[in-house]
Amino acid sequence: MLFVLAAYWIKTSKPEASTGKPTEKPSMLVQTQVLTPQPFELMVESFGVVQAKHRSELNALVSGQVRQVSPEFKAGGRVSEGDILLSLDTSDYELALQEALGNLANSELALAEEKARSEQALRDWNSRKGSIEGSDFTLRRPQLKASQENLKTAQARLKKARLDLERCQVRATFSGRIQSTFVEKGSVVNPGLLLASGYDTSAAEVRLAVPSAALQYLTVPESISGPTRDGSIVRFTNGLLKPAQVWEGQVIRSEAAIDSATQQLYLVAEIVDPFSRTTVNSVDRHPLALGQYLEADIVGKRLEDVITVPSSTIYQGRYIYVVEEGLLQRREVEIVWAAGEVSILGKGVNEGDELITTSLGQVSSGTPVRTKSSLNDADLSAPRDSGDVSKKGAAL
Numbered sequence: 001m002l003f004v005l006a007a008y009w010i011k012t013s014k015p016e017a018s019t020g021k022p023t024e025k026p027s028m029l030v031q032t033q034v035l036t037p038q039p040f041e042l043m044v045e046s047f048g049v050v051q052a053k054h055r056s057e058l059n060a061l062v063s064g065q066v067r068q069v070s071p072e073f074k075a076g077g078r079v080s081e082g083d084i085l086l087s088l089d090t091s092d093y094e095l096a097l098q099e100a101l102g103n104l105a106n107s108e109l110a111l112a113e114e115k116a117r118s119e120q121a122l123r124d125w126n127s128r129k130g131s132i133e134g135s136d137f138t139l140r141r142p143q144l145k146a147s148q149e150n151l152k153t154a155q156a157r158l159k160k161a162r163l164d165l166e167r168c169q170v171r172a173t174f175s176g177r178i179q180s181t182f183v184e185k186g187s188v189v190n191p192g193l194l195l196a197s198g199y200d201t202s203a204a205e206v207r208l209a210v211p212s213a214a215l216q217y218l219t220v221p222e223s224i225s226g227p228t229r230d231g232s233i234v235r236f237t238n239g240l241l242k243p244a245q246v247w248e249g250q251v252i253r254s255e256a257a258i259d260s261a262t263q264q265l266y267l268v269a270e271i272v273d274p275f276s277r278t279t280v281n282s283v284d285r286h287p288l289a290l291g292q293y294l295e296a297d298i299v300g301k302r303l304e305d306v307i308t309v310p311s312s313t314i315y316q317g318r319y320i321y322v323v324e325e326g327l328l329q330r331r332e333v334e335i336v337w338a339a340g341e342v343s344i345l346g347k348g349v350n351e352g353d354e355l356i357t358t359s360l361g362q363v364s365s366g367t368p369v370r371t372k373s374s375l376n377d378a379d380l381s382a383p384r385d386s387g388d389v390s391k392k393g394a395a396l
Contacts, residue, residue, distance in 0.1 A: 030372070035355055054176075056200065103158075107147070176275075252268055328356065332348050
């Protein structure tokens with residue numbers, strides 16, 4: 001009887017099944033940014049080392065022993081064009097000058113005498129032969145011409161003697177700095193011997209490697225001899241100094257061919273007066289030095305109405321995530337320009353698209369999302385200044 005009562009109680013007290021509504025699928029909370037076309041100034045990153053625009057070598061033009069040396073005739077010395085750097089022994093050249101003066105005087109005397117003989121010969125011939133034409137030799141015309149040529153030779157030798165004496169003072173042929181010297185006081189030099197090398201300090205050049213695909217966005221002068229003001233502006237930075245120092249240069253030409261291995265072309269930029277200490281914005285700027293490494297930002301063309309996105313929102317270099325009607329959608333895109341922080345997109349995006357800026361992993365299209373505009377916290381696309389956007393990068 002007891003077992004019958006227990007079975008009846010279990011049967012009548014079983015729980016009732018729930019008939020509530022199914023639970024909703026959870027959604028993701030993401031930040032978004034509405035894509036809007038805007039202007040963008042391209043910037044191409046590169047680097048290079050400082051090179052002299054004009055190099056010069058100082059060679060001896062006469063032989064002799066070095067008697068005096070300028071204090072600036074040493075590596076690093078600063079010279080101006082025309083400065084006397086070396087003085088050679090002039091004894092032999094002073095003697096040669098005196099001999100040339102004597103030869104000139106003798107040649108002038110000989111010419112004067114020959115002119116008198118020629119005139120006398122003409123008078124004598126006319127008095128004896130009347131109207132008959134005398135021969136050149138009878139009238140001493142060849143002798144007169146020889147005396148005239150001897151005078152010219154004497155004059156040329158005098159000019160050379162004076163020039164050789166002047167060349168005993170070796171003068172700087174450029175305004176700049178001496179890089180290396182090869183003789184010293186007491187050295188004996190001969191014509192053609194290299195005395196020193198140096199470079200002009202009025203300007204420097206930097207070779208910059210640029211991807212060939214980026215050339216369409218840069219301005220390179222077509223003619224080396226033409227105006228250089230049309231070339232792209234380049235901002236050079238020496239990051240080793242604190243604070244970092246900046247010089248401004250300009251692209252003046254490109255080299256003749258693209259490197260077949262790297263598909264890069266070298267542009268040459270010029271920096272004016274880079275070897276002088278200057279003050280910029282109340283900060284002393286150290287002069288540059290040959291061989292110094294510089295980072296370069298080449299200012300490219302300004303593009304109007306392009307769509308830019310943070311590079312961090314592009315996954316695997318080919319797709320982004322957008323929000324469509326509350327659902328996450330994966331979108332294949334074309335990258336026109338890639339930068340460290342910003343990329344320009346072409347096909348695959350439209351004005352007004354809602355880009356997901358939250359960092360995501362592999363997420364399936366169709367996942368429900370709740371959005372919070374990232375523009376309320378920070379504009380992750382690029383810093384703006386009066387509606388302009390400027391970032392570094394490289395074309396793809």
